[in-house]
Amino acid sequence: xARLNIRKTYKLYINGxxxxxxxxxxxxxxxxxxxxxxxxxxxxxxxxxxxxxxxxKAFPVWSGKTAFNRGQILYRLAEVxxxxxxxxxxxxxxQGSSAADAKREVAAVTDRWIYYAGWSDKYPQVFxxxxxxxxxxxxxxxPEPTGVVGVVSPxxxxxxxxxSRIAPAIVGxxxxxxxxxxxxxxxxxxxxxxFETSDVPGGVVNLISGLKSELxxxxxxxxxxxxxxxxxxxxxxxxxxxxxxxxxxxRVIHFNAGKIGWDDATRSQSPYAIFDFQEMKTxxxxxxx
Amino acid sequence: MTTTTIExxxxxxxxxxxxxxxxxxxSPSLESTxxxxxxxxxxxxxxxxxxxxxxxxxxxxxxxxxxxxxxEMAEADAQDVDRAVKEARRAYDKTWRKLAAxxxxxYIYRIARLIQEKSRGLAIAETMNGGxxxxxxxxxxxxxxxxxxxxxxxxxxxxxxxxxxxxxxPVGVAGQIIPWNFPLLMAAWKLxxxxxxxxxxxxKPAETTSITSMMLAEIxxxxxxxxxxxxxxxxxxxxxxxxxxxxxxxxxxxxxxTDVGKRIQRATAGTHKKLTLELGGKAPxxxxxxxxxxxxxxxxxxxxxxxxxxxxxxxxxxxxxxxILEPVVRKLRERIQTLRVGNPLDKNTDVGAINSRAQxxxxxxxxxxxxxxxxxxxxxxxxxPDRGFWFRPTFFTGVAQSSRxxxxxxxxxVLSVLTFRTPEEALEKANNTPYGLSAGIWTxxxxxILKMAQKLRAGVIWANTYNKFDPAxxxxxxxxxxxxxxxxxxxxxxxVVLS
Numbered sequence: 001x002a003r004l005n006i007r008k009t010y011k012l013y014i015n016g017x018x019x020x021x022x023x024x025x026x027x028x029x030x031x032x033x034x035x036x037x038x039x040x041x042x043x044x045x046x047x048x049x050x051x052x053x054x055x056x057k058a059f060p061v062w063s064g065k066t067a068f069n070r071g072q073i074l075y076r077l078a079e080v081x082x083x084x085x086x087x088x089x090x091x092x093x094x095q096g097s098s099a100a101d102a103k104r105e106v107a108a109v110t111d112r113w114i115y116y117a118g119w120s121d122k123y124p125q126v127f128x129x130x131x132x133x134x135x136x137x138x139x140x141x142x143p144e145p146t147g148v149v150g151v152v153s154p155x156x157x158x159x160x161x162x163x164s165r166i167a168p169a170i171v172g173x174x175x176x177x178x179x180x181x182x183x184x185x186x187x188x189x190x191x192x193x194x195f196e197t198s199d200v201p202g203g204v205v206n207l208i209s210g211l212k213s214e215l216x217x218x219x220x221x222x223x224x225x226x227x228x229x230x231x232x233x234x235x236x237x238x239x240x241x242x243x244x245x246x247x248x249x250x251r252v253i254h255f256n257a258g259k260i261g262w263d264d265a266t267r268s269q270s271p272y273a274i275f276d277f278q279e280m281k282t283x284x285x286x287x288x289x
Numbered sequence: 290m291t292t293t294t295i296e297x298x299x300x301x302x303x304x305x306x307x308x309x310x311x312x313x314x315x316s317p318s319l320e321s322t323x324x325x326x327x328x329x330x331x332x333x334x335x336x337x338x339x340x341x342x343x344x345x346x347x348x349x350x351x352x353x354x355x356x357x358x359x360x361e362m363a364e365a366d367a368q369d370v371d372r373a374v375k376e377a378r379r380a381y382d383k384t385w386r387k388l389a390a391x392x393x394x395x396y397i398y399r400i401a402r403l404i405q406e407k408s409r410g411l412a413i414a415e416t417m418n419g420g421x422x423x424x425x426x427x428x429x430x431x432x433x434x435x436x437x438x439x440x441x442x443x444x445x446x447x448x449x450x451x452x453x454x455x456x457x458x459p460v461g462v463a464g465q466i467i468p469w470n471f472p473l474l475m476a477a478w479k480l481x482x483x484x485x486x487x488x489x490x491x492x493k494p495a496e497t498t499s500i501t502s503m504m505l506a507e508i509x510x511x512x513x514x515x516x517x518x519x520x521x522x523x524x525x526x527x528x529x530x531x532x533x534x535x536x537x538x539x540x541x542x543x544x545x546x547t548d549v550g551k552r553i554q555r556a557t558a559g560t561h562k563k564l565t566l567e568l569g570g571k572a573p574x575x576x577x578x579x580x581x582x583x584x585x586x587x588x589x590x591x592x593x594x595x596x597x598x599x600x601x602x603x604x605x606x607x608x609x610x611x612x613i614l615e616p617v618v619r620k621l622r623e624r625i626q627t628l629r630v631g632n633p634l635d636k637n638t639d640v641g642a643i644n645s646r647a648q649x650x651x652x653x654x655x656x657x658x659x660x661x662x663x664x665x666x667x668x669x670x671x672x673x674p675d676r677g678f679w680f681r682p683t684f685f686t687g688v689a690q691s692s693r694x695x696x697x698x699x700x701x702x703v704l705s706v707l708t709f710r711t712p713e714e715a716l717e718k719a720n721n722t723p724y725g726l727s728a729g730i731w732t733x734x735x736x737x738i739l740k741m742a743q744k745l746r747a748g749v750i751w752a753n754t755y756n757k758f759d760p761a762x763x764x765x766x767x768x769x770x771x772x773x774x775x776x777x778x779x780x781x782x783x784x785v786v787l788s
Contacts, residue, residue, distance in 0.1 A: 118444065122447065289736075
């Protein structure tokens with residue numbers, strides 16, 4: 001008789017831990033042929049609030065690290081994704097990707113971490129400035145992370161789309177609460193394990209699975225979220241988020257992958273994605289004996 | 290001032306220095322070296338392989354703290370240089386140029402990670418071959434070297450953001466010549482940006498300190514870097530000259546003495562070769578009366594005695610505002626006595642050995658001139674080992690602006706102390722030098738820091754700190770300290786062609 005396998009429980013990733021949703025609810029994740037793959041957590045408003053709290057607590061620690069250190073950690077994420085590529089490919093395939101697509105997606109994920117790792121200690125040199133003001137003042141502008149960023153993952157590609165939005169946010173020193181793809185959350189949830197084993201402090205990235213229609217309004221209206229990335233939001237639903245976001249003047253960022261293709265390295269990764277989640281601080285100081 | 294000598298089994302244990310105030314005895318704290326493999330002989334690293342020199346000649350390399358032979362290095366002649374340049378050219382045309390930039394960056398990341406994995410052995414070899422304290426090679430040289438490769442790896446596929454409105458291409462084959470004061474780190478400063486920009490390289494390390502460059506060659510091999518992308522050839526002045534004069538080298542990068550830098554500038558005149566030079570310095574370290582004195586004293590000490598003063602940007606001219614001359618000099622006298630001079634492999638050691646007999650003689654000659662020209666000398670009374678090349682930390686007061694010890698680079702643990710009254714006077718004296726590599730400013734007043742920084746003619750200015758280096762921070766000189774920058778975005782410029 002064949003050995004019985006142990007089925008994986010897909011939980012949330014909050015504050016460096018793997019709790020189930022406090023609501024106790026689930027929803028079924030089905031494969032291509034309609035077969036049951038897993039019961040994913042149907043995340044709740046309370047889960048989101050816990051995650052945002054964790055992200056806020058992790059923010060000073062994460063943004064306080066040197067740029068070099070953050071770059072090293074993102075490189076480590078690439079190392080671990082490379083090592084666990086087979087597992088990630090398997091989960092993408094079970095959710096419906098072809099073998100070739102899954103392999104391509106996972107390779108692109110690894111390379112995307114490396115790309116953004118390399119920006120950690122360079123984007124201030126590109127986006128910052130020393131400003132030649134008309135007066136005896138030394139005046140400089142530096143980018144600083146905006147704070148807690150809410151990310152809504154694209155439905156597809158579920159892993160690459162999510163990483164493509166998390167990486168520029170965190171390399172710039174922000175912390176993230178992300179809603180995974182609703183229909184294909186499995187690989188993204190495994191990504192939580194990869195964050196946890198790659199020297200990323202708990203709370204820097206938090207992953208919530210569930211129904212987007214339930215979760216997005218709470219993410220968009222939470223008063224302690226500084227920016228929201230609507231890349232994974234359906235076109236018609238964005239206006240409502242923009243209105244809600246005005247309550248605490250959240251920055252609303254949207255990347256339209258459109259026809260580009262998420263694994264098109266020249267178009268779907270850029271330091272401007274980092275810039276989107278930065279505030280510009282300008283400082284003056286007199287010059288004189 | 291009394292000196293206490295400690296009796297120990299190891300003749301190289303740092304002698305205890307004592308001040309009038311307190312006596313410290315340090316137990317030996319030797320770094321264990323049994324896990325480090327220094328080969329008895331190294332060959333040339335050309336085309337991805339270690340090959341014997343055409344001359345079939347090798348020269349000894351020693352530990353300057355003990356004068357014991359560590360290994361032999363191959364002597365590369367003009368034919369070896371030619372072979373290395375041919376390999377670099379072939380690798381450039383056939384492989385490196387054609388590789389996607391993102392893949393190029395991955396190789397450079399590999400080198401960085403391998404340096405991190407092998408960090409302790411590299412630090413020990415650096416200390417044994419060059420004489421610098423293990424504290425420094427372990428905590429400064431090796432980590433910075435890894436960080437340089439890590440930083441520039443990230444630029445490889447991002448060059449279009451570094452140069453607005455320009456198409457960026459590599460220069461081609463770069464010939465690089467590095468000095469003996471930070472051997473591995475200087476190799477990293479040279480190789481990393483050149484590789485990131487897509488160039489191939491022939492590197493010549495200094496003849497007294499080639500071991501860590503050859504260990505880097507082994508790392509490069511382990512990283513599977515395509516053969517010929519980096520070639521490392523050992524030898525002395527003749528090897529360097531052959532590289533500078535080779536027709537098929539597109540760019541020369543040199544760090545070393547101003548004299549040799551000028552010779553190289555003459556040699557490349559009229560050729561197509563791009564050139565960058567990082568040469569000597571005689572940095573002013575300026576302390577105002579409102580500076581926090583104890584912090585300033587630490588900065589002064591670090592500025593001139595770090596790495597035995599074998600530092601191009603060493604703060605070798607101290608300018609004290611007259612009102613604080615007496616207290617600062619008194620504190621310097623006390624602090625200098627607490628510096629532990631001795632076995633560089635002892636983790637307690639602050640000041641190690643002088644790199645070579647030749648350099649020791651240069652230092653001695655200049656110090657004698659200081660005495661002859663009427664300055665007042667103060668030297669630490671510490672004991673130094675019998676074997677090896679040593680110079681006790683020294684400073685001179687009553688130094689005239691025109692004296693040799695105020696104008697010429699000593700490149701040793703010797704400080705010249707001068708004074709000033711007004712900031713304008715400090716500036717005039719500080720800038721009165723053909724050099725312009727670095728400067729230090731010590732004051733609590735922010736606006737004065739910025740004004741002094743504005744007026745000092747130097748490429749690197751440290752305010753309320755000294756000797757700080759980072760791969761993200763551009764480093765290089767004004768005037769006869771050379772031209773071109775290493776580190777940061779600006780460090781890419783020497784290795785690209787913009788069209």
